Amino acid sequence: MTTRRDILIGGLALLGAGLPRPAGALGRFPAGDAEIIVVSDGRMNLPIASMFPTLGDAERDALLAQNHMPTDGYRPDCNVTFLRSGDRLAVFDVGAGPNFLPTTGDLAANMAEAGIDPADVTDVIFTHAHPDHLWGLLDDFDELAFPNADYRMAEAEWDFWRAEDTLSKMPENRKSFVVGAQNRLAVLEERIMLFKPGTEVFPQVEAVDTAGHTPGHVSCMVHDGSGGATLIVGDAITNAVSFVRPDLETGSDQDQAMGAATRVRLLDRLAGDKARLIGFHLPHPGFGIAERDGSAYRFVAG
Ligand SMILES: [Zn+2]
Numbered sequence: 001m002t003t004r005r006d007i008l009i010g011g012l013a014l015l016g017a018g019l020p021r022p023a024g025a026l027g028r029f030p031a032g033d034a035e036i037i038v039v040s041d042g043r044m045n046l047p048i049a050s051m052f053p054t055l056g057d058a059e060r061d062a063l064l065a066q067n068h069m070p071t072d073g074y075r076p077d078c079n080v081t082f083l084r085s086g087d088r089l090a091v092f093d094v095g096a097g098p099n100f101l102p103t104t105g106d107l108a109a110n111m112a113e114a115g116i117d118p119a120d121v122t123d124v125i126f127t128h129a130h131p132d133h134l135w136g137l138l139d140d141f142d143e144l145a146f147p148n149a150d151y152r153m154a155e156a157e158w159d160f161w162r163a164e165d166t167l168s169k170m171p172e173n174r175k176s177f178v179v180g181a182q183n184r185l186a187v188l189e190e191r192i193m194l195f196k197p198g199t200e201v202f203p204q205v206e207a208v209d210t211a212g213h214t215p216g217h218v219s220c221m222v223h224d225g226s227g228g229a230t231l232i233v234g235d236a237i238t239n240a241v242s243f244v245r246p247d248l249e250t251g252s253d254q255d256q257a258m259g260a261a262t263r264v265r266l267l268d269r270l271a272g273d274k275a276r277l278i279g280f281h282l283p284h285p286g287f288g289i290a291e292r293d294g295s296a297y298r299f300v301a302g
Contacts, residue, residue, distance in 0.1 A: 026114050027079075027285025032224035034085035034204070038278060038285035039114055041078040041095035042104035044132065048074045050251035052241070067240035076239060076281035078132055080107055081232050082116060083202065083222060089116075090123040090202045092220055092232045093280065094145060095136035099180075107136055108145065121146040125201050126153040127234025128214040129161045129181045133280070137184045144187070152201050155194040157216025161185055210236035210266060212259030213252070219266070221275070230276040230287070236266055238281045243267065243290060243297040267297050 027038040051074055052060050061071040083090045095107035111118065124146050127133060139145045160166060161181040170178050185192070195201055197209035197218050204225060207218045213235045220232040236259075241248065246263040253259030270277055270290045279286045288301040 026110065027287060029287070030224075031083070031222050031228070031230055032204070032226060034083055034222070034224070036222065036230060036278070036287075037082040037084065037114060037116070038079050038287065039082065039110045039116070040106060040284050041080050041110070041132070041136070042101075042106040043075055043077050044101060044281075045103055046074040046076075048072075052248055053251050053256070054249050063241060063245070067244060069240060074239075077284040077286065078104055079278065079280050079282070079284055079286035081278050081280075082121075083205070085203055088122045088202070089120050090125055090205070091121050091146065091149075092125050093127055093133040093136075093234070094124060096132040097136035097138060097145070098140050100131045100135050104132060105136065108139070118146050119148055121149045123202055124149045124151045125205075125207075125220060126151075126157065127210075127219060127232070127280070128157055128217040129153070129185065130214065130235065131177055131180055133234070134184055135180055137187065150193060151188050151191055152193045152195055154207065154216040154218045155196060156211065157214060157218070158185065158192065158194055160215040208266075210234065210262050212236070212255050212257075212262040214254050228276075229273060230278060231266075231270060233266075233277050233279050235280055236262055237277070237279055237290075240299060243299045244293075246296065271297060 029036055048060065048064070048071065055063065064071050078095065080095050081092045096104035098105050136145055161178065162185055167175060167178045195207055197207045199207055201207045201220065204223045206221045206223070208221050208231070210217050210219045217234060217236060219234050219236055222230045222232065235252065238250070238252065242263055246267050247260050249256035249260050267290050271292045274289065276287060276289055282299065283301070288299050290297045291300055
């Protein structure tokens with residue numbers, strides 16, 4: 001039977017024909033008996049002016065150049081992580097969907113290429129509710145993109161975006177984030193399962209409190225059962241500068257001081273545990289390790 005979703009995916013594939021794709025649409029590696037699969041949702045294109053609010057333009061550009069990042073725009077990849085374990089298939093964040101940016105929303109097409117059927121996803125776990133992580137909840141037809149899944153979000157994140165005064169308190173340039181989140185979270189009202197950091201959100205997956213980027217932001221530590229672990233970071237660490245200057249306040253963090261403190265603490269844990277990490281916005285597929293480098297860190301991809 002051909003469904004509307006098949007027609008949509010077919011259409012997306014057709015539209016994408018001949019266009020340049022993000023470097024590598026897919027990364028896979030084992031985590032014990034489970035498998036981690038990273039699928040691209042595309043790439044954002046953002047101004048760099050507000051990237052590091054405490055730096056002047058020249059200092060910012062020098063720091064970006066030292067870390068092999070462009071100075072004419074910030075173009076981070078968007079990496080969506082799947083975890084296949086036994087008869088369950090989890091996805092951590094759902095991408096941006098069709099209504100955020102023209103350069104994002106590739107997840108459905110890239111999942112089809114990777115042989116992942118959205119109907120097989122049993123668990124959706126959110127790191128936070130920003131547009132590039134949440135708006136893919138609904139497809140072009142305003143239907144749930146993962147119709148058979150249980151949905152989980154940290155209680156603090158849910159409460160923040162659902163609160164009546166969040167819209168009025170948000171700066172003008174981010175009010176659309178609030179409206180977009182509230183519209184989509186309303187769809188989940190009857191089925192969302194809220195959790196607290198420190199609890200298990202999927203077999204062998206622990207939610208780690210990484211608040212700061214948003215009030216209820218979490219990362220998810222996947223334990224492989226033999227002492228190894230992989231942290232699905234979300235947006236607590238976003239680019240090469242996050243490793244070199246974890247203490248530097250970042251414009252995309254809602255609470256910039258807390259975001260920096262969280263990054264410092266998180267990198268210390270990652271380097272100490274020798275845990276692998278997957279960054280939603282690190283160069284696709286976004287996985288590697290954080291090595292200590294003097295008082296800071298260095299990201300080693302792979
Ligand atoms: Zn974010």
